[in-house]
Amino acid sequence: MIKLYKYEAKDEDSCYEKCIEDLDVYASDILVESEESEDSYKMNVIKKEDVIEYVKEYIKAIGSGMNVDIQLEVREDEDIFTVTMVSNNNPILIGKEGRTMNAIQFLLRQSIQNQTGMSVKINLDASNYRAKKVKRFEYEIKNIVREVQKTKTDAKLDPMNSYQRRIVHSLLSDFSNVTTESVGEEPNRCVVIKYTGE
DSSP: OOOOEEEEESSHHHHHHHHHHHHTOOGGGEEEEEEEOSSOEEEEEEEHHHHHHHHHHHHHHHHHHHTOOEEEEEEEETTEEEEEEEESOHHHHHOGGGHHHHHHHHHHHHHHHHHHSOOOEEEEEETTHHHHHHHHHHHHHHHHHHHHHHHOOOEEOOOOOHHHHHHHHHHHTTSSSEEEEEESOTTSOEEEEEEOOO
16 A cells, blocks of 8 residues: 655645655655645655555566566656566566556556555556567657658658657657647547658
8 A cells, every 4th residue: 555645834845844854755755746725735745665665566466366477677767657577478468569568557557546646657568568669669750750851741640649649759859851740639649740841
């Protein structure tokens, strides 16, 4: 279980001071969701170390239920928890097109939110599946960009989720003569790569 701590004070600084002294932690050791009103500042707080411990226990329990032995490493950077898993049966753990892994990730995030009321960013990967998939995706996008630069013709990409669109936008910031724009409504929102000729 992840313990949720609640603090209230006149202002943000006082609230943080109270929390850090009470929990004996640094500000970088906690996740915070806050709410400010005219006369008070409220904070919901969870410790990052509690999240990491819970993630390990949760995934071990799922592995046990699937009869899969899972070794894992949990790293936290800028309030995002990256979980690298290695098992004796990675194909089962990953599932077709990553669906099993996506389901575990969703259930884990939901479980934390149900306990704490806080949304925690967790990214699961098994056997570098996501990292390889992102590399392949980036390679395909770079080829399309080069084609746009060569033909000077805009390219409308297939619909993508927001994570994939972010990758495209950030990838194209390194290229000249092209710009990107997201168009359409979810779930058919997609990116258009436009030739600017500048």
